[in-house]
Amino acid sequence: MTRSLTGRLTGRFGKWVVLAVWLVLAAVGGSLAGQLTDVEENDTVEWLPGSAESTAAFKEQADFASTDAVPAVIVYVRDGGITEADMAKAEADADEFRTFDALEGEVVGPIPSEDGEALELIVPLTIGDDWEAAPDLLEQVHEQADSDANGLQVEVAGPLAMVADQAESFSDLDGNLLIAAVVVVIVILLLTYRSPILWVIPLVCAGVAVTCAQGVVYLLARYADLTVNAQSASILAILVLAASIDYALLLVARYREELRRHEDRHEAMDFALHRAGPAVMASAGTVVLGMLCLMVAEMNSTAGMGPVLAVGVAVGMAAMLTLFPAVLVIFGRWIFWPKRPQFGSDEPTTRGLWAKVGAWIRPRPRRVWVTTTVVLGAMALGITQLNANGLSLEEGFTSEPDFAQAERVLGEHFDVGAGDPVVVIANADQIDAVASALDDNPAIGSVTDPVVAGDRGYVEGTLTLQPYSDEAGDAIEDIRSAVHAIEGSDAVVGGSAAINVDMQDASARDNIVVIPLVLAVVLLILIVLLRSLTAPLVLIGTVILSFAAALGVSGFMFTNVFGFAGADSSFPLFAFVFLVALGIDYNIFLMTRVREEAMRFGTRRGALIGLAATGGVITSAGAVLAGTFAVFLAMPLVFLAEIGFVVAFGVLLDTLIVRAVLVTALNLDIGRRMWWPSRLAKVDDVDEAEAPPGERTLTEARP
Known part of the structure; x- marks a missing residue:
């Protein structure tokens, strides 16, 4: 049945039908892909842990104050003391800010500092769901605050400045990142195929896959409540491109083999699809299921990313198993120029580099796999230097962000948490007691008068600490203990500091839950695919060892080379999912x-x-995946740079050492027991001198 289907897809008539269908899909997908940003949901709740206390507080907060407010905290500083003219300037600015269309609440201030050298103005503004509007809005604030300053030092801090720096970091991500990835792919394809023509076909087909994937994701987001945010939309394009090229490489390699065995190219593609297609489907299926495992994550942003990426990989697989082979067959053998595979010619891989590597491993497999395991284990020791306890907002940038200086100036004269308060919501009859408990915490500089709406009350406290610091996290834990202890309060604590605490806790929980789930899914797929228990368990062992080694080297590099303060608490999970779900392709191919x-x-x-x-194809596929993710190293965000490094390094380690050397040595040492308990475990090895290819079969080996 499979042969019949592949024959129809690549037949003399079927190839044109497939091409026509995909041209229509590409046209429709292209028109929809451009609208993907319209359905992105980048509001705060979509990034929060689903059941966290801070998320509950954020939802309740809408009953008391706008949750769309992103305050700008303007700080005016004059060494030697603020003058009357400076106060008049700040008051005039406050009046101008009150006319802003984006104003969301009351302008507070100007407030003099205790040292008399600074003024503070808190301007609550809104950017709605369009966080890309933050840089422009921040520029408007700067233009007003900087005008006629007459020697005043003017800084803009607060959430608006932070969001603006983050938005600018992502602003060129989709375009520049994809362009960089495409350039990397072109170079690798040229080196792999050594053809000035052939590289165009997989790249164009992968481009169609990316466009159609974005179109499908748009439809699902618009009509099926699929959640898409800026992060998942950006990674979608890179992942689909890399996965599609991987599948293309495997198929081209098998097609080349079959062209040497079959004179008719349609028949050659039929055999190539029949033999390589199941590996591609199994690889894609593993990635899809691995990504879907993210849906059990507590973090909404992580859980939402899973189905988006799963859809993208599924579309990529469909394109590379239908459109790509149809186009290859349409163009014929000449597309491989200048080295066209001729019917009846020798298979060059039998004399290639990896054949020589196999010949070197063959006499000493146990020594090779033991030595390789020890080396990988030593590399894994670097995990002790990996600090994955989270990063402050400032530490999350690879270089000092603009808002960092403003935050330091703010902290020199005022409570640094101004404009980003701790929020506590409790039952109305206990709100005064809750406010008192909040005020008693030494990290709280001031507390607002409680507000009551219905049966719930609301109070804010200003932190004297940077809201994203470890010390602020400790203060949140103390505040929660105090207000929860008030009988009948039903208090929930929110605000940026509380959100940061809950995100770290949720990420730690997701690491414990999702990683074993992905491993279990991969193991089951390998058992079904290889019809064995021994081989999947051995392969899972190599996967874990490879991941540990990649994480260890990353920990060493982040600390001693890149100078990063640490890693986000979700880093191990994302590193594992990308390395294992994608890296398992190479296990399956081999x-x-x-x-x-x-x-x-x-x-x-x-x-x-x-x-x-x-x-050869695994090396090329690994180079494509490593190269596309390596472009993340140019991003100004530490999280993306770290993901780029660990995936790039881990994939190269996997393809060049783990799959090629370690797994091959284990295959040679374990032998036919690798396939226990299937019938294949009873097949004796045939020496090259005994039989030419194809002489001994499984049927002949049965007792």
Whole structure:
């Protein structure tokens, strides 16, 4: 049935039908992809832990104050003391800010500092759901505050300045990042194919896959409540591009083999799809299910990303198993110029680099896998230097952000938490007691008068600490203990500091829950695909070892080379999901081929043939994935730079060492027991001198 389907897709008539269908899909997808930003949900609640206390407080806060307010805190400083003219300037600015269309509440101030050298103005503004509007709004605030300053030092701090710096970091992400990734892919494809023409086809087909994936995600977000934010939309394009090129590389490699065995290119593609298609589907299926595992995450931003990326990979797989082979067949053998695979010619992989690597491993497999394991284990020791306890907002940038200086100036003269208060909501009959408990905390500089609406009350406290600091987190824990202890209060504590605490806790919980779930899913897929228990367990062991080594090297590099203060608490989870869900492709590419050859020649010879045949394509696929994720290193956000490094390094480690050397050595050492308890475990190895390819089969090996 599979052969019949692949034959129709790549037949003399079917290839044109497939091309026509995808041209229509590309046209429709292109028109929809441009609207993806219209359905992005970047409001605060979409990034918060679903069941966290701060999320509940944020939702209740709308009954008392605008949750859309993003305050700008303007600080006016004059060494030697503020003058009457300075006060008049600040008051005039306050009047101007009251005319802003984006104003969301009352302008507070100007408030003099205790040292008499500064004034503070708090201007609550709104950017709605369009956080990309923050930089322009911040510029308007600066223009007003900086005008006629007459020697005053003017700084703009607060949430608006922070959001503006973050928005600017993401503003060029979709465009520049994708362009950089495409350039990397083109270079790698040129080096891989050594053809001035062939690289165009997989790249164009991958581009169609990206466009259609974005279109499908848009439709699901518009009509099926799929949540998309700026982060998931940006990663979607990179992931679909990288995965699609990976699948193209595997298919081209098998198509080349079959062109040497079949004179008719349609028949060659039929065989190539029949044999490589299941590996591609299994690889894509693993990524899809791995991404869907993210849906159980507590973090809304993480849970929402899972289905978005899963949809993208599924669309990429569909394009590369239908459109790509159809286009290859339409163009014919000449597309491989100048090295066209001729019918009846020798298979070059039998004499290539990876065949030589296999020959080197063959006499000493146990020594090789033991040595490799020890080296990887030593690399994993760097995990002790990985501080994944979270980053402050300032530490989250690879270089000092603009708002950092403003925050320091603010902290020199005022409570640094001004404009970003701790929020406590409780039952109305206990709100006074709650306000008193809040005021008693030494980290709180001042407390507002309680506000009552219905049966609930609301109070704010200004932190004397930077809201995203560890000390502020400790203060939040103390505040929660105090207000929760008030009988009948039903108090919830929110605000930026509380959100930061809950995000760290949720990320730690997600690491514990999601990582084992992804491992279990991958193990089950490998069991079904390889029809074995031993091989999947061995492969999962190599996956864990490879991940630990990548994390260890990353921890060392982040601390000693890049100088990062640490890593986000969600870093281990994202690193694991991307490395394992994507890296498992190479396990599948290698082991499905080894299994195919083991049915003919036994496991040991099958392992050598499989390595020789797939080593080149796995290396190229790994280089594509590593190269596309490496472009994240140019991003100004520490989280993205760290993800870029760990995925790029981890994938190269996986393709060059773990899959090629460690797994091959284990295959050679364990032999046919690798396939226990299937019938393949009973197939004896065939020596090269005994039989030519195809002479011994699984049927002949049965007792």
